[in-house]
Amino acid sequence: MKVFDELQRFRLIVEHSSNMVVITDAERRIEYVNPSYTRVTGWTLPEVRGLKPGRLLHGPLTDSESVRRISRALSLGESIDGVELVNYRRDGQPYWVRLHIRPVHDESGRLTHFVAIQTDVTERRQSREALMASERRLAEAQRLARMASFECNFDTDEMFWSPGAEQVVGLPEALLPCSFRGHVSLLHHDDRAALDDAYWALVSEQRPYEIEYRLLSGEGKVRWIRERGYYLPAEGALPSRMCGLVFDISATKEAHDRIQYLAWHDTLTGLANREQLQEVLHQRLEVARDTGQHMALLFVDLDRFKTINDSLGHQVGDELLKTCAQRLRDAVRGTDVVGRLGGDEFVVVLAGVDAEAAVDRIASKLLSRIAAPMLIQDRELHVTASLGISLYPRDGETASELMRHADAAMYHAKGKGRNTHSFFSEELNARLSERFELESQLRLALARGELSLHFQPQFQAEGTRLIGFEALLRWQTPDGRWIPPDQFIPVAEESGLIQPIGNWVLEEACAHWQQWRAQYGGDIRVAVNLSASQLRDRGLLARIRQLTERFDMPPGALELELTEAVAMHDPGASIEMMKELRGLQVSLAVDDFGTGYSSLAYLKTLPIQRIKLDRTFVKDMELNPDDQAICKAAIQMAHSLGLEVVAEGVETDAQRSFLVGHGCDLMQGYHLGRPMPASGVMALLANHTERPPPELRPGRSRFRPSGRPS
Numbered sequence: 001m002k003v004f005d006e007l008q009r010f011r012l013i014v015e016h017s018s019n020m021v022v023i024t025d026a027e028r029r030i031e032y033v034n035p036s037y038t039r040v041t042g043w044t045l046p047e048v049r050g051l052k053p054g055r056l057l058h059g060p061l062t063d064s065e066s067v068r069r070i071s072r073a074l075s076l077g078e079s080i081d082g083v084e085l086v087n088y089r090r091d092g093q094p095y096w097v098r099l100h101i102r103p104v105h106d107e108s109g110r111l112t113h114f115v116a117i118q119t120d121v122t123e124r125r126q127s128r129e130a131l132m133a134s135e136r137r138l139a140e141a142q143r144l145a146r147m148a149s150f151e152c153n154f155d156t157d158e159m160f161w162s163p164g165a166e167q168v169v170g171l172p173e174a175l176l177p178c179s180f181r182g183h184v185s186l187l188h189h190d191d192r193a194a195l196d197d198a199y200w201a202l203v204s205e206q207r208p209y210e211i212e213y214r215l216l217s218g219e220g221k222v223r224w225i226r227e228r229g230y231y232l233p234a235e236g237a238l239p240s241r242m243c244g245l246v247f248d249i250s251a252t253k254e255a256h257d258r259i260q261y262l263a264w265h266d267t268l269t270g271l272a273n274r275e276q277l278q279e280v281l282h283q284r285l286e287v288a289r290d291t292g293q294h295m296a297l298l299f300v301d302l303d304r305f306k307t308i309n310d311s312l313g314h315q316v317g318d319e320l321l322k323t324c325a326q327r328l329r330d331a332v333r334g335t336d337v338v339g340r341l342g343g344d345e346f347v348v349v350l351a352g353v354d355a356e357a358a359v360d361r362i363a364s365k366l367l368s369r370i371a372a373p374m375l376i377q378d379r380e381l382h383v384t385a386s387l388g389i390s391l392y393p394r395d396g397e398t399a400s401e402l403m404r405h406a407d408a409a410m411y412h413a414k415g416k417g418r419n420t421h422s423f424f425s426e427e428l429n430a431r432l433s434e435r436f437e438l439e440s441q442l443r444l445a446l447a448r449g450e451l452s453l454h455f456q457p458q459f460q461a462e463g464t465r466l467i468g469f470e471a472l473l474r475w476q477t478p479d480g481r482w483i484p485p486d487q488f489i490p491v492a493e494e495s496g497l498i499q500p501i502g503n504w505v506l507e508e509a510c511a512h513w514q515q516w517r518a519q520y521g522g523d524i525r526v527a528v529n530l531s532a533s534q535l536r537d538r539g540l541l542a543r544i545r546q547l548t549e550r551f552d553m554p555p556g557a558l559e560l561e562l563t564e565a566v567a568m569h570d571p572g573a574s575i576e577m578m579k580e581l582r583g584l585q586v587s588l589a590v591d592d593f594g595t596g597y598s599s600l601a602y603l604k605t606l607p608i609q610r611i612k613l614d615r616t617f618v619k620d621m622e623l624n625p626d627d628q629a630i631c632k633a634a635i636q637m638a639h640s641l642g643l644e645v646v647a648e649g650v651e652t653d654a655q656r657s658f659l660v661g662h663g664c665d666l667m668q669g670y671h672l673g674r675p676m677p678a679s680g681v682m683a684l685l686a687n688h689t690e691r692p693p694p695e696l697r698p699g700r701s702r703f704r705p706s707g708r709p710s
């Protein structure tokens, strides 16, 4: 009874407790639960009496290991102190309890009851979990931000690092510095003083800092770190100290440096790019202005780079540009600037050169360095460059003026025949702008129908029998001016316009031939002049095959005239092309013979039928015995090779008789007939039979196109 009374008293106390109180019998069946228990769990005494609390309260998240331990202890009659556990309410909501269980014995020592006191610790648990979670998140955020923190005690100079700091600073955990002094000693030599100063300002004036420094990381690599330091005043038991945040900014720094580099360098060659050049040029000009120094700007442009790029591929092209860049770099002083503007255009800025002769020497040196053979992908390549020079202050005061003028001089150098250099001059400038004007007009000429062909007859030397005509291009501008081909054809060649123009000439000449043929009946020939780039064009063969088929031209009806220079440029490829043209039954003539470097040996290799003796020899032959000798020799030589000779520019009867006397085969010249428009040809053919009409006899050409140059 005594036990029962005791329980009664106990009950009174616990009735008002904020803790949950559960009393079970020795078998752990519920006998009593207090109102707090009902409040928290939702279970009332009548509902739970006789049930086991574990059955009632445990759920999926309840730690079964703890449950087993509790059970074992209780069955041994031991008490439980402060075990935390997840229980479940009646409505299924989990809650955390802190559990104390005491066994109750009667006087004889027999176990009769258990008294369990449960404290609801859900809130505390939740806030602790939230704290842990936010700590985890912070650590994760720090890791992602490549950031860590440390604290440093001013008194003891001890330093504590946050977890994961080793990854940020790139040192094994064991090597993280444990004092600020140790920390400073890990920095790059040049950065130590700054951190030291910042630290002392923080200690003495509580001034926060932010600095960037290089840290020698474990792998011997440099890491860029940004560090922020804050002063933490003493609080409670904590002494005044500092808190530091460190960020690994290596990647950003690298990206930044890379961007800087890219902004100022040409990625292919590593040379200065256009922007850097501009900047440097401005700077150097300022210095030159102040010091009275002279400067030279050299514009280097590779010759025919496009052809190499197109035929050998971009990789070879890139290698070639790199090699050229290196050669230019190596050829000048370290203080001179070498840059690439893009494509195959390079610029060299020479400072402190005052004599034009010195610049001249450097320019020659640069060109010869570039012209030296290069081995690229097992291929020996030869490339030349053209170089234009402008001088400060003579040719311009500003960067843009000097650039423009060096470019103009380079353009002039190209015109002089490449692999050469040229200084800027005002006269050159004027010529160039005229030329550009001409080029832009020529671009429209074809489309506007301003181009036409004139034809100059060719005769057999003795019989004055008409053999055919040479097609000669004419250009009349909208304002009525005739522009001579000697002026506009070089422009067309350089601008690439010669391709469409040349194709048009070919087609036009063949179309005219067809009309002549219909009118004339007999054999007649049309000769067309070809430019170098036309001979290099692989499409030429197909085009000519098409034309001869379309106009039904017999073998030899179409003759192509090539100058020695054209045939000699890249002789291997030219001869190959000429052979293929011969395969199409086209006849070939070497134009302007004698003006170049043709040798007998060379002529022998060409698959040609005719040479055209240049008119300069014919012109002065009456007065100049040398020219007579040359004509005679050329005729003999040609005949010995089985070639026919056409004399050009026959203007007098004396010239004609001399040439006939020495066995010249064909003739062409004002004396026999001037170049004439197509209508003139038709008129001539109408009158011309196998027997020459009287008016066509030497000296009485009536086909003098009035008002037109020839």
Ligand code: C2E
Pocket: 456, 471, 472, 473, 484, 485, 486, 489, 505, 528, 529, 530, 531, 561, 591, 592, 615, 648, 649, 650, 651, 668, 669, 670, 671, 675, 710
């Ligand atoms: P070329 O091929 O040597 O043409 C002959 C030039 O000599 C023509 O000048 C012609 O008018 C001129 N000529 C003819 N007989 C006499 C004469 O008795 N005395 C003198 N002093 N000159 C005579 P043109 O028509 O001004 O042509 C000049 C050059 O332009 C040509 O020289 C040729 O190299 C080039 N050319 C003309 N048409 C074309 C063309 O369609 N394509 C290409 N690629 N070049 C062309």
Ligand code: CA
Pocket: 470, 529, 561, 591
């Ligand atoms: Ca010609």
Ligand code: CA
Pocket: 591, 592, 612, 614, 615, 648
């Ligand atoms: Ca000629």
